[in-house]
Amino acid sequence: MIKQSVVLILLLCASLLLTGCWDRREVEELGIVHGIAIESAGNNRIRVVFQYINTSIQGGGGGGGSGENTITFQKPYRNQVIEADSVYDAVKQLPQETVARRFFAHTEVLIVSEEFARERGITEISDYISRDPQFKPNIWLLVGRGKDMASLMDTPGVISPIPTLRVSNVLEHQDVVSSYAPLRLGEFIRTLECTSEQPFTAVLEATPNPSRPVEAGHGILDGQVPEPANRLAINGTALFKNDKMVGWLNQQESRGLLWLRNEVKQGIIKFSLPGVENGMAATEIYRTHTKVTPVLENGQIIVNVKIDAETVVQEVTRSFPMDDTEDIQKIEEAQNQAVIREVQSALDKAQKQMQVDPFGFGQAIHHKYPELWQQMRPDWDEVFPEIPVNLEVNTTIRLTNLTSRPIDFETEP
Amino acid sequence: MKWFQWLAKKGISPNNSPAEGANANTANVPVYTGALPDTPVSLHLDENIQQLKSILGEQVDIIYRRIRLGPSPNNPACIVYIEGLVDTPVLNEDIIKSLMLFTKQGDLKAGKSSIRDDILNSVLTASNVCESCNIKQLVASVLSGEVILLVEGLNAAFLIDIKAHAERAISEPPSEVLVRGPREGFNETLKTNMTMIRRRIKHPRLRFSTMPIGRITATDVALVYIEGIAAPDLVNEVKQRLQRIDIDGVLESGYLEELIEDHPFSPFPQMHHTERPDRVAGSLLEGQVAILCDGSPFALIMPAQLASFINSPEDHYERYILSTALRHVRWISFGISLFLPSLYIAITTFHQEMIPTRLLVSISAYRQGLPFSTLIEALMMEFIFEVLREAGVRLPRAIGQAVSIAGALVIGQSAVTAGIVSPLMVIVVAATGIASFTIPSYSLGITIRLFRFPLMLLAGAFGLFGVSIGFILLVIHTVNLRSFSVPYLSPLAPLQTKDLKDILVRAPQWKMNMRPREYGQLNPTRMAPGLKPGPQQGSNNGGRKQT
Structure with a gap:
């Protein structure tokens, strides 16, 4: 009995080798x-x-026996x-x-x-x-x-x-x-x-x-x-x-789309320094939150968008003091305007020009007013371009990094 | 069925074994493979010597020393012993000398019957002396190294135990090296090994139950347990299984292991073997039972569970945080050494979508132009690795190094440059090999090495599906195992949550206050409660002056 089962097990083991290629690929x-x-x-x-x-030429594969000296x-x-x-x-x-x-x-x-x-x-x-x-x-x-x-x-x-x-x-x-x-x-x-x-x-x-x-640089011959x-x-x-x-x-409008979808994670915001000629400031986005709330007012849907963002000043190209809360507020205000410009450009292009809704406004209305959405859905394409959007942007500057007062040649310290 | 019949015909059936012929040839020579004749000791010295000589034969190392008790020629006696097994200075000074000299002083009273008492009580200055009047027992005593004293006119003989023979010095056990822990290991002498345990457990209930096993070798085997901690059922079971053994010889405790284990067909070890007396002591304290075998430095400990093979005695000597971490390392490497090659085969030949893209590209790049499939490559490399390991164990240390260097070069370097194997396979094989060395138990390590190969075949045939089948079969098998009625996978299955504190982790000593449930139930409490130390312990203020 034992002998038979041993033979049986051996045969079964041998059959493992026969299955071979089903679904197998090296x-x-x-x-x-x-x-x-x-x-x-x-x-x-x-x-x-x-x-x-x-x-065959990836990963520096020294193996494989292919000639190493041939180029x-x-x-x-x-x-x-x-x-x-x-x-x-x-x-x-x-x-x-x-x-x-x-x-x-x-x-x-x-x-x-x-x-x-x-x-x-x-x-x-x-x-x-x-x-x-x-x-x-x-x-x-x-x-x-x-x-x-x-x-x-x-x-x-x-x-x-x-x-x-x-x-x-x-x-x-x-x-x-x-x-x-x-x-x-x-x-x-x-x-x-x-x-x-x-x-x-x-x-x-x-x-x-x-x-x-532009001129011929190095090439294969070198x-x-x-x-x-x-x-x-x-x-x-x-x-x-x-x-x-x-x-x-474009890139600016794409940023606007991301703002409205609450998908901005990091990135640069560029804007002119308030009151400084040719001055530009650039900040790095640090943390953002966008809240899109559709509101029904007098039978009219209005979309309220509230964008909060925290940024860090990375660069100013002209001297601009930032050691005072008022100075910071000025920059924040300019920054708000920059964000509004980005969002507005996206709205103009998508909502007004192409009349498509990648922002998910319909989704927001669906979530908040499910019954109303059922009524609106058949002619959403006509309604959507006309929906007014209220923008409220509130950006905060968290840090100016290592510099609070850039080099200034004009005012005496 | 014809297949089996044909195979059965080819095989040698037990009926016509060649053993019969051998028996016939030796039939005329009396070989005492069974019981010796149960003859009593005679009153006549010469008859007794004749009896012994007829049984033991005229051997150069068996000494028959005839002496006279006292000056009278009427009191001849004979001392019989085997040279080399007794302590000769003690024999000369304390036995022979006192027998000869004491009687010369004339203290010997007349009348034969009192000779016995005199010799026993005031002549033999040896500690361990007993009497026997059975030739069979005399023979056994002589062979085990005792000295027997036969006196004319006494129908009894004195057995004097002054055994002394050359033995290996106590040294660090080479198969179980610890960083922190006692450095002494068992040697081949049962008495010495018993002392080592006795020295660790100074308790009146420590029991050594000895019995000779082996028709011809009559090897002394000791069953060790602590009465009141080890379950009586367990002790009786082990004793009965030992008494069942009827074999010509026991040369190593491995013989006993195979003759008393629960599942002889299972490749899993069902009892521990150890060279460390501290490990035996620790197991005895938990309610386990140990078997010592004369002639072997390896003690057997039972019952054993799979999880305890992953544990090392050092876990209890090192601080618990470290031990827990090391234990996890061991569990992970247990998994690696069992599954890594088969998982590598399964994933690279069946489930490439599981590999991150960049890794897949580099695996593919290194496998370009290789002649063998991954399965064959893996089997080949693992086999060569096993060959190297076996060669390394067998060879003398100096040559062993040369072999390992050659092996490392051949496997690691040349095989890759020659385009026979891929470097990733070398990594896999090396990682597997190294991981398998972390398992403290050699016997479980071998089992794991063995199981790798069928798992690799399954992986090569069915991919991860095959590996899972192999794993499930392994689990089914181990779940079915019992070691002296303790489930092999306990405390994991059946789950004993309280015992997991010494399996998956190593709880601090002050937390492990209970013995394992599976065999320590007789006396479950190990320690007093509330031993967790802290800064304020008793009135001692850490040696600082009281303010």
Whole structure:
């Protein structure tokens, strides 16, 4: 009896080795797709750029036995462009071209060209990506400006050469600047399903690289890597009406959007020094809180916005004493005005011009007056542009850092 | 079923074992593997010597010294002993000399019957003397190193215990080294080991219950416990299991361990073995029972639970905060040494989405162009590591170092540069190996090393799913184990919350006032309550002058 069970166990153990390849894939066989860009290719077809990390030259892999002395000009990333009828069609065409299995669990960036976003909308592509379990819902969704997504995807960074990796690194630190408003695909879809809020996301564009010397600098012949011609920049925010893009906010207006959504974390506020010619002050945002309260007055909805912010003075370009409460109050007042300008510009553009609501005013009304919202919802599109917004901004300067009285040549101490 | 029948046919069945033939060959030579003849001691000295010689044979190391008691030639006697097992100066001075000289002074009364009393009471100046009138017992005494005195006309013999033989000096136990704690360890002599325990526990109820085990070796085995703390059921159970043993020889306590454990097919150790008398004393105080075996420096302690194998005696000698932290380190490394290679295999070959992107890229980069799959790579490296470790244990110390240097170079450096294994695998194997050294118990360490391999196979076949299956099987198995009726996973399962204070953490001494519930219930209180120290203790003001 014991002998039989021992043999049985041995046979079972041996069978473990036979199962082998079901779902198993070695790391090095994976083509890790880190970013995807999509644009239209005419005839209702799409062109998809897959950017995958070229792991064979990453991480200083001394192993692998590849010759160490041969200089290889290999890119740390590879782009593969596929024209297809749909995203899934494109994904399924990939194996025809390479043997490596495409692996989408680490895809962090999805770029949709501006033209595509304006004309065909996001839902056409987000369906497959949110359906396939390989993709994570925290993919950054970006709108790519410019004609050619392939060249956008081929704009390497200097320190972190892989374009999409660089973009996702930059996006991780969005809160440091708070000058654009990105959304992850999951959040975007959630916002899309909400009638009381319109989605938005950050805009990616390639701009000429200012670090590239005007005259011919060093290059490959000197054994140096040349500066890339362009660089990627995240510049402003694209606004959507349902899933179609309608326009975009610049950096100042994007800040206004973030103020109204209570999403400003850090960042710089710039304004002129009160009463000083050509004088500019810059403060760092330290802590903020925005409260959006819709109020029903005489059958008319009014949105009250109260913004509180604490800042630290980082720089004044002309001498301006700050050792007195009154001086500080003057700066705070100027600062309030700067914030109001940012918010007002965003309101003007989105509410008045494009007539979309990325601020979530509808959401706020829905929460506070649920019945009223049910009545308003059918013609919200007409009501929204007319809603008056009361702004109340109250900023406090917490610190002037190490200097309270800047160098002054005119007044005697 | 045909498979099994075929295999059964191929195997050797116990019926036609070659042992039978061997028995037939030796049948004409009397071998006392069973009981010796139960003959009484005769009145005639020569008959007795003849008896002994016929049993013991004419051996160079067995000395038959004929003497005369006093000047009279009518009182011949004989001293029988084994050279090397007795203390010769004591034998010469205190036994032989006093036998010869004392009687010369003429104090010996007439009449044979009083000789016995005289010898016993006023001639033999040795402390441990007893009488026997059974040849069987005489033989056993001689073999165990006692001196026997046979006197003409007495149908009894005197057994004088002046055992003395060369023994290893007491030294620091090499398999259980502590930073803080006693430095002495058991040696191979049962008597010395018993003294070491006795010196630590000066209590009248400390009991050593000795019995010879082994038909041929007749090894002395002592069952140690404290009456009134150890549960009588437990003591009886251990005693019965020991008495059941009928084997030709016991050369190490490991023999006993295998013959008395609850689950012979389980790879988990079901009792502790230790070289440290302090550890034995500590266990006895908790209500456990220990077995000492002559000829082995390893004492067995039972019952044992899995969690106690992670504990080191040092935990109780070092301050509790430190001990708790170290205990956690050990638990974590227990997990690492069991699961790290299989988790690495499972995650890198099945669940790459769990790895952070940058780590995945670097793993992938280092694996470019490697010839083996991760599973094979891991199995290979772990096997080589086990080979190195085994080689290191067996080799003399000087050569052992050379082996470890070569191993480190071959595994760590050359294998990576040659593109056979990835550097990450080297890290994983090294971390696993180092983590497994933190487990204080060697026997549990071996078990863990063993289980790594099936877990790796499961991981290679089914990924994390396989690792979980392996883990669940392990838990099912250990939950089913009992060590002398104590559940193996207690106090974790079944949960004994009060006992967790010496398992997951090490509570301060003044907090551990109860003995473990599983075997210390007979006498549960360990200490007086309210011993938590503080600045104001009694009237003593810390040596400062009273103001």
